[in-house]
Amino acid sequence: MTDRPRPLVAGNWKMNGLIASLSEVSAIRDAVAAGGAGRAEVAICPPATLIAAAAGLCKDTKIAIGGQDCHAARNGAHTGDISADMLKDAGATYVIVGHSERRTDHAETNEQVRAKAEAVIASGLKAILCVGESKNEREAGKTLAVVGDQIEQSWPKGASAKSLVVAYEPIWAIGTGLTPTPDDVAEVHAFIRHQVQRLLGADGAGVRLLYGGSVKPSNASELMGVRDVDGALVGGASLTAKDFMGIAAAYKG
Numbered sequence: 001m002t003d004r005p006r007p008l009v010a011g012n013w014k015m016n017g018l019i020a021s022l023s024e025v026s027a028i029r030d031a032v033a034a035g036g037a038g039r040a041e042v043a044i045c046p047p048a049t050l051i052a053a054a055a056g057l058c059k060d061t062k063i064a065i066g067g068q069d070c071h072a073a074r075n076g077a078h079t080g081d082i083s084a085d086m087l088k089d090a091g092a093t094y095v096i097v098g099h100s101e102r103r104t105d106h107a108e109t110n111e112q113v114r115a116k117a118e119a120v121i122a123s124g125l126k127a128i129l130c131v132g133e134s135k136n137e138r139e140a141g142k143t144l145a146v147v148g149d150q151i152e153q154s155w156p157k158g159a160s161a162k163s164l165v166v167a168y169e170p171i172w173a174i175g176t177g178l179t180p181t182p183d184d185v186a187e188v189h190a191f192i193r194h195q196v197q198r199l200l201g202a203d204g205a206g207v208r209l210l211y212g213g214s215v216k217p218s219n220a221s222e223l224m225g226v227r228d229v230d231g232a233l234v235g236g237a238s239l240t241a242k243d244f245m246g247i248a249a250a251y252k253g
């Protein structure tokens with residue numbers, strides 16, 4: 001447990017947020033400047049429509065802005081899609097790839113997720129690669145097999161501790177108020193750490209492994225205190241500065 005990476009608390013706004021919601025970005029920015037996230041890095045991933053404005057509000061601050069998805073190609077005839085270069089141009093430094101909602105709603109495969117993660121890294125941005133099992137898979141005792149396959153098959157070439165973050169998000173815990181026990185989180189994170197070290201060697205110790213799924217101010221300290229949990233990927237509770245900073249406060253003091 002020496003040389004632990006700096007934790008990351010990232011908010012995934014999903015398909016939520018209008019221009020009026022930028023007031024929450026300003027409030028988060030001010031709370032972080034006042035020390036509210038302690039030693040953690042903070043990132044906000046708003047919808048693509050708000051990235052440029054959010055990045056403007058957070059310019060010259062320690063808050064990072066991220067996208068929630070990107071196309072694998074740099075540009076071209078892909079109506080409605082957004083490339084990693086475009087997200088970078090708008091001010092993003094992170095991009096979430098392989099979120100379970102994209103895997104489900106858009107039938108994204110591990111191969112597609114890998115291509116997206118490679119595009120993110122090629123653009124000089126950092127990928128937050130999401131993995132996680134369904135309720136049926138957990139009940140069938142397949143959690144580690146599923147997560148292991150997802151990591152193996154969606155692992156981008158050229159990844160390093162600087163360019164890749166892995167987020168473990170059990171699908172059944174997303175937006176449900178349910179969370180795995182700390183022991184269950186510890187088991188999966190230890191397994192992911194092992195996989196990452198196998199793929200990256202010594203650099204794997206520095207890859208941040210986030211937990212996501214119903215993280216709230218009331219459970220953040222317990223979940224963030226689990227071994228090999230280096231931060232959180234937060235959905236619903238990231239939409240207000242109050243709740244999001246209540247989670248980031250787990251890294252204060």
Ligand code: 13P
Pocket residue numbers: 012099169173174175176177212213214215233234235236237
């Ligand atoms: P909730 O925090 O709303 O459960 O969402 C988690 C998530 O999917 C973050 O990417």
